[in-house]
Amino acid sequence: MDEPSAFQLILSGDPQLLAIVRLSLSVTLAATLVAGVLGLGLGACLALTRFPGRQGLVIALNALMGLPPVVVGLLVFLALSRSGPLGFLGLLFTPQAMIIAQTILITPIIAALSRQVIEDLWAEYKDEFTAMDVPGAMRVRALLWDARFSLVTILLAGFGRAAAEVGAVMIVGGNIEGFTRMMTTSIALETSKGDLPLAISLGIILIAIMFCVNALAWGVRQWSVRHAG
Amino acid sequence: MKSHAFAIMLGALALVGNPAAAQQQSIVVASTTSTQDSGLFGHILPLFKAVSGIDVKVIAQGTGQALDTGRRGDADVVFVHAKPQEEKFVADGYGVKRFNVMYNDFVLIGPKSDPAKVRGGKDILAALKAVQAAAAPFVSRGDKSGTHSAELALWKAAALDPASAKAPWYREIGQGMGAALNTSGAMGAYVLSDRATWLSFKNKDALELVVEGDARLFNQYGIILVNPAKHPSVKVAAGQAFIDWIISKSGQAAINGYKINGAPLFFANAD
Numbered sequence: 001m002d003e004p005s006a007f008q009l010i011l012s013g014d015p016q017l018l019a020i021v022r023l024s025l026s027v028t029l030a031a032t033l034v035a036g037v038l039g040l041g042l043g044a045c046l047a048l049t050r051f052p053g054r055q056g057l058v059i060a061l062n063a064l065m066g067l068p069p070v071v072v073g074l075l076v077f078l079a080l081s082r083s084g085p086l087g088f089l090g091l092l093f094t095p096q097a098m099i100i101a102q103t104i105l106i107t108p109i110i111a112a113l114s115r116q117v118i119e120d121l122w123a124e125y126k127d128e129f130t131a132m133d134v135p136g137a138m139r140v141r142a143l144l145w146d147a148r149f150s151l152v153t154i155l156l157a158g159f160g161r162a163a164a165e166v167g168a169v170m171i172v173g174g175n176i177e178g179f180t181r182m183m184t185t186s187i188a189l190e191t192s193k194g195d196l197p198l199a200i201s202l203g204i205i206l207i208a209i210m211f212c213v214n215a216l217a218w219g220v221r222q223w224s225v226r227h228a229g
Numbered sequence: 230m231k232s233h234a235f236a237i238m239l240g241a242l243a244l245v246g247n248p249a250a251a252q253q254q255s256i257v258v259a260s261t262t263s264t265q266d267s268g269l270f271g272h273i274l275p276l277f278k279a280v281s282g283i284d285v286k287v288i289a290q291g292t293g294q295a296l297d298t299g300r301r302g303d304a305d306v307v308f309v310h311a312k313p314q315e316e317k318f319v320a321d322g323y324g325v326k327r328f329n330v331m332y333n334d335f336v337l338i339g340p341k342s343d344p345a346k347v348r349g350g351k352d353i354l355a356a357l358k359a360v361q362a363a364a365a366p367f368v369s370r371g372d373k374s375g376t377h378s379a380e381l382a383l384w385k386a387a388a389l390d391p392a393s394a395k396a397p398w399y400r401e402i403g404q405g406m407g408a409a410l411n412t413s414g415a416m417g418a419y420v421l422s423d424r425a426t427w428l429s430f431k432n433k434d435a436l437e438l439v440v441e442g443d444a445r446l447f448n449q450y451g452i453i454l455v456n457p458a459k460h461p462s463v464k465v466a467a468g469q470a471f472i473d474w475i476i477s478k479s480g481q482a483a484i485n486g487y488k489i490n491g492a493p494l495f496f497a498n499a500d
Contacts, residue, residue, distance in 0.1 A: 082302030174288040192407030193266050194432030
């Protein structure tokens with residue numbers, strides 16, 4: 001083969017491939033950040049409050065963990081299209097549109113899982129908090145802090161889901177070269193061009209990146225466990 | 230706490246930059262998978278950018294979907310290949326005017342084993358009849374693309390209708406050209422392809438070109454500016470600049486200059 005493989009491209013620092021990797025990471029990180037704030041907040045609220053209809057909400061949230069990316073993509077597409085309600089924003093076929101789609105995709109995952117974790121922890125601490133008369137905001141802070149390792153794992157699950165999906169970003173991003181082309185949409189494109197070796201090596205690079213992100217998170221956890229004492 | 234969360238969200242959105250502010254001039258062109266997968270845009274867009282400074286963002290879709298993208302106002306220009314659909318697009322007021330840009334031709338691709346014995350033929354209708362008679366697997370795009378409409382028109386011309394008959398050997402996959410070629414290779418099926426995608430396709434493997442050269446296989450591409458009267462967001466000046474360039478001498482020369490292994494993929498024929 002005369003053409004360089006994806007590995008050679010990445011080793012030689014091919015600017016186009018690096019730009020694709022950078023875009024993928026920044027879009028997915030942004031989505032994880034936004035979904036983290038929304039999801040953890042929602043999860044904590046649901047775990048610590050009791051109101052009529054709460055059970056239904058919990059079930060709905062759990063069900064939304066299985067939200068099909070392509071449906072999310074379609075809904076965001078219809079909303080952001082010039083003919084849609086948010087068309088005036090001009091966001092369709094931009095990285096922002098992809099962040100919005102990924103955020104919608106993973107917020108339920110983060111919310112549902114963190115709700116479970118915080119609720120379990122709450123059951124453990126409840127009597128103690130009540131006995132010591134700890135105020136509400138402090139309870140939330142203490143619970144989030146004590147659950148931090150589990151919550152980081154939940155964020156990683158959300159990050160992984162967002163980084164791996166192709167259906168939503170293809171529809172709302174348009175896979176525009178140098179603008180909205182991501183790792184996953186590149187893989188889909190190269191597959192359709194019949195360049196299977198390039199597609200598979202891009203896939204391996206994506207898996208390697210996910211591995212590095214998770215190894216980093218693991219390292220941080222080990223470090224903080226040791227130093228937090 | 231609330232404003233804090235909001236600040237994080239804003240920061241996250243700012244992380245990838247605001248395209249409206251960062252990009253000085255760019256247009257969105259809804260086009261077909263054939264023009265992108267064949268590498269044509271990779272060849273001509275840098276040339277256009279050099280003379281105009283305009284970034285062209287290409288969304289590669291089937292012709293039907295590309296026209297729909299234009300109809301919704303999500304593209305400034307559509308560049309597709311299904312003349313009747315394009316003329317309807319303009320007649321319905323969604324496009325300003327249609328221009329011929331270039332042509333190539335469709336070819337019938339089939340498995341090397343050639344179960345319908347159509348290899349080397351020049352008559353596409355005879356070949357389709359032979360495929361039907363042999364009940365040999367045939368992959369249809371099934372996605373309202375330009376190639377799909379051309380394929381349906383050819384079956385009609387051959388007085389056959391396997392799509393409505395739901396013939397078991399006729400398989401609609403609802404995907405792009407490249408995916409259809411991949412699928413055909415895996416199933417040992419016949420498939421109608423545009424020549425450009427076939428020439429640049431890298432997973433030919435058990436497939437080969439079996440029928441070409443029939444006048445009915447002519448494949449014309451046209452370009453249309455989306456009507457700003459329907460969608461005020463259309464970037465008229467930049468979109469028109471792209472159309473003017475692609476039908477100009479230098480644009481047409483750029484199209485003719487794109488070759489794979491010395492063979493041109495598209496033939497410029499603007500009026």
